[in-house]
Amino acid sequence: MPFFYNTDGRLIQVDSALQAVSRGSTTIGLKTKEFAVLSSQVRPTRALLDAAEKIFVVDDHLGATGSGYIGDVNTLVDEVRVAAQRHRLVYDTPIDVTTLSRGLSQFLHAFTMHPVRPFGASVILAGADELGVHLVQVDPSGTTFRGQGFAIGKDADPALEAISQGYRPDLTVEEALALMTRAIEGANGGKSQIEHGVVRLATRKFERLPLAT
Amino acid sequence: MPFFYNTDGRLIQVDSALQAVSRGSTTIGLKTKEFAVLSSQVRPTRALLDAAEKIFVVDDHLGATGSGYIGDVNTLVDEVRVAAQRHRLVYDTPIDVTTLSRGLSQFLHAFTMHPVRPFGASVILAGADELGVHLVQVDPSGTTFRGQGFAIGKDADPALEAISQGYRPDLTVEEALALMTRAIEGANGGKSQIEHGVVRLATRKFERLPLAT
Amino acid sequence: MPFFYNTDGRLIQVDSALQAVSRGSTTIGLKTKEFAVLSSQVRPTRALLDAAEKIFVVDDHLGATGSGYIGDVNTLVDEVRVAAQRHRLVYDTPIDVTTLSRGLSQFLHAFTMHPVRPFGASVILAGADELGVHLVQVDPSGTTFRGQGFAIGKDADPALEAISQGYRPDLTVEEALALMTRAIEGANGGKSQIEHGVVRLATRKFERLPLAT
Amino acid sequence: MPFFYNTDGRLIQVDSALQAVSRGSTTIGLKTKEFAVLSSQVRPTRALLDAAEKIFVVDDHLGATGSGYIGDVNTLVDEVRVAAQRHRLVYDTPIDVTTLSRGLSQFLHAFTMHPVRPFGASVILAGADELGVHLVQVDPSGTTFRGQGFAIGKDADPALEAISQGYRPDLTVEEALALMTRAIEGANGGKSQIEHGVVRLATRKFERLPLAT
């Protein structure tokens, strides 16, 4: 059995890693000119267990969320946190989102070239810098997507469909959060616990929002 | 046969490692605001054999227990003990539980990325620091869980069910120990030898309790 | 199963990598004595997603495009960008296209000799230097082609056929762009979003053109 | 075929190594508060062949025996001998039994984590230090057992059964040796050549006893 490509020229381990992502919790990102929002379903857990953190502060102006193997998501979040701090130390300025996502992309890509495994996680980054508000999705293959809205994890397709339907460039943060909630609950078919994060162009601050049920 | 992912995108060796954990002795952790308790069944052994240590002091304010391959549990406990001492040497303060569990999580995760085997053991950490009482479970994949109660090893599900039923935020240590004993004995279907450990917010000391039969 | 050659003496992983290229978006390069043009179909994407960058500025006088795995294309573009900057630092002159493409060729070839995977991407470079206008295609095997016109990716054959039919050495840039658009749309069987880039001998500047639908 | 875990989550090479141990010669350890005894059957060998050494002096206060592949047993005994001497050199005191057995355990465990083979041998250590008399068994997986009595090798179960039956905390050394001999001969079904070693708390000296038939 081939380790890298199958006979159709597909990277079989990357495809498996994407399968792992598609089993993760439903996770959405959305942005307008003024702000970006990250939302991730907190999977209904058993009693006595704290909900897992799904929205991560990377730096003052930057947040992340992810879906897939939790250990993989956490490792990638650590990776970008360290990159952001290193940038501050070296250049004494906050890292811009494009530089950060490119570094993450190269990190992920390297794991597809050698006889190790690619990460089983996709990450969505949201940030605000001098160039405006950014929303970026990075996949196990190291591919980077940019846009106004992304959905990853379980039932990503209906969730994205819902966002696309409700999207307007002049959404307020509150409207956006309501839209995200509807999209996740619609995809999952019921009331869900959801964690949100938001970054605004005006403040360039990324904040995690209190858990809403 | 693939080494890392199967075609469903599952990490096959991590799944095997979790199987190894599920054959270990029934082990429980529980916490309230005031204290955390660790309890682990000491498997009925043959004559002349000392019961294996199941509750480990990691540092003054921190204890651990685990389930799975004994050699793997011990190696992980050594790992966190050294990390705790290194922290004292470098910063001259006790390590906080979050930093310690994150390090353990990264250590375990690294073994899932390369052509070695993941550890066949899960660990529960209990500690008290300036932020309060902590109870954390770390799995072979490097995933970290936080909460009021965990069960790992054989018959973890009925044991956790029993704890959930009897849990109250105002439990005393004595009530908690009785609850843990009932949970383990209920799961195993009979009287068991159980080792306990407890850490209190008031004292920030982790103590192993004398073996109770 | 052999890792490198099959019994017919074909490099099986290189053939798989070429398969990956043939699934990429239709991408064309064309040059005359006066200019070179790169054009790449921007695949119809879902709502809210920004079109991926398909035409890359490598240096003032040099551009690139590619087809295949996006992470692989990006890594190769980064590779040539760094090579171009390194050349400027060391020699204080812009890198000539032949030196750059030879370096890329050697980089790709090295990945066919050892137990890693070859890149799943072909790249077309367009540039202008003291020797005139250059158009070069580099394949996963490290093979370099030079000429007046190339097509890679999905439906490369009909696209190349269309270009060959319409090619004249005295094409203007505008005529060339119209020809490229017809070739891509003809191959894909309908109106497409296409990104273009152009470099002229007169100015030795490579520019990305605004997205035309 | 998997190299580390099988689908039940068992470490297949460790299980094979334990099989190798179970084919070794019957070997027993036993301790009271006052002394510890090691006994190992010297397998009936062919004419002209000296009986293999089965009881090893590790340091003045410490002895070892083992069962399994002879080359593996010898390598492990060398390992602990060197550790004991290194301890004397560095700290100028005899090594305590717990430190020594923990080091052996870590050494064995490391061979279960990487693509080499685990040792096909179990070792029993007997020693006396400031904390009293110690009897420790270490397995190919790096698991350490402590207790009053152990049996490894062929027919370990009936041999251990015999010891358990005859064990009293107030055994004299002579009674213990007689018990060990009965246990080994009972398990093997006949008169055996047995090598013994003994360490007493009073003297903290480990001695090999003359071969008894």
Next chain:
Amino acid sequence: MPFFYNTDGRLIQVDSALQAVSRGSTTIGLKTKEFAVLSSQVRPTRALLDAAEKIFVVDDHLGATGSGYIGDVNTLVDEVRVAAQRHRLVYDTPIDVTTLSRGLSQFLHAFTMHPVRPFGASVILAGADELGVHLVQVDPSGTTFRGQGFAIGKDADPALEAISQGYRPDLTVEEALALMTRAIEGANGGKSQIEHGVVRLATRKFERLPLAT
């Protein structure tokens, strides 16, 4: 499946590499006492594509051609070019052909001994030095042949047959070129585009000749 030898004692990867060579373009070398000529069919290519360079200047007095995987041929030509320049730097004299071909032979041989792949290319070197005119063929196994005439690539056998028939030690360069052209066209069954190179003892200069159709 064995990686190196099959049960008949043949090096299976070298045989595969030779298969790759036998699919390359028909390529011939011929020498007399006064000169050596290299000729290689330039395969009929599609419109707009420049013919690939088939005759390579290695140093003033030395040229090369090759057949097989293009990336492999180019890498080998780079290898000998660097060796020739290094020799000039170290000894301040042009490298003699025997030293150069021996180095190439060792380079190729090393790739047959370890778990990488042998090169899928044969090379013919032509040069003139103090010892006269040299013509050398080096194969993927590192075997070196010396002689008056060689043919490699597709239809090498009939091409060599044709050369052998027409060879005379007193051929002029022009007669030799005509003979080579007839040999390639005869083997391929029709008019071909052919690239030639020539080195003369009198001048010790290797020159590529303008492409003749």
Next chain:
Amino acid sequence: MPFFYNTDGRLIQVDSALQAVSRGSTTIGLKTKEFAVLSSQVRPTRALLDAAEKIFVVDDHLGATGSGYIGDVNTLVDEVRVAAQRHRLVYDTPIDVTTLSRGLSQFLHAFTMHPVRPFGASVILAGADELGVHLVQVDPSGTTFRGQGFAIGKDADPALEAISQGYRPDLTVEEALALMTRAIEGANGGKSQIEHGVVRLATRKFERLPLAT
């Protein structure tokens, strides 16, 4: 197929190496308190071929013989020769036989632990030092045997049987040589060419004896 252990816990490569030994030429060692003798059948060879050296002088007081793959035997003999000389250089005394055989044993054992092959040869060492006369056999697994008599190679069992029958502690060297010759010829079923070596306690000199037919 497993590389190290089979499911019965046997080291499969070591077993294969022992098979290789059992195809070697019949080789015997024997000792009394006063001397040790090594004897090895020199296999009937074809005309014009010198008989291979079968008895090796390791140091003044030490000799060796072996059976199995000749290249492996020679490598092991070189190994002990170098060890003996190194000992003289460092300590300025001849190496004692126990130290030498332990080193050989460790050397052989290391090749059973990693993904290389164990040596396909057993070695018998004979020497005289301050502790008396020594006869040691070392196997591919690194196992060391000590005793009055050993036989390895083809028909080792009947040869050993013959020695055991004829052995007396008060044998003279001449009687011992006659016994060894009878044992080898009896096992092989006919007159054989045999090479002998002898070391005496009185002289502490190991000598090869002239070839006897």
Next chain:
Amino acid sequence: MPFFYNTDGRLIQVDSALQAVSRGSTTIGLKTKEFAVLSSQVRPTRALLDAAEKIFVVDDHLGATGSGYIGDVNTLVDEVRVAAQRHRLVYDTPIDVTTLSRGLSQFLHAFTMHPVRPFGASVILAGADELGVHLVQVDPSGTTFRGQGFAIGKDADPALEAISQGYRPDLTVEEALALMTRAIEGANGGKSQIEHGVVRLATRKFERLPLAT
């Protein structure tokens, strides 16, 4: 499939390498007290191809020939040539034949121990030093043979038979060359082109003889 030993304890790659040798050209060595001769059939080659060098001068007093993969033979000859020159540099004397052949033997043996391939070539060395005339054959396994006559390559058995029949210790060089020629031609069934080399005790010079048909 096992990489090193098969279940009969044979080194499967060494056996394959010997198969490769047995396909090489018929090659013979023969010595008397006064001289040694090496002879190797130069295989009938196609027109225009120079006969390959089959007899190699290693040093003034030393020559070699070989059979098997040509690239392997050449690499081994280079190996001994460098060893001979290194010896001259370090000790300022010509290397003796025994030291040289032992080094070659160790070099070849090392390639049988690790996951690379053994060399597919046997070598015959002929030399004269202070100890007389030497004739040595070294095989892919690193086994060294010494004697009056050897044959390797295709039809080695009948060729050796012919030499054995005609051998006399008082042969002259001319008689020996005639015998070698008859042996090779008899084995191959017809007139052959043969290359010879000779070294005499009187002169201690190894010379290649002009090609005889």
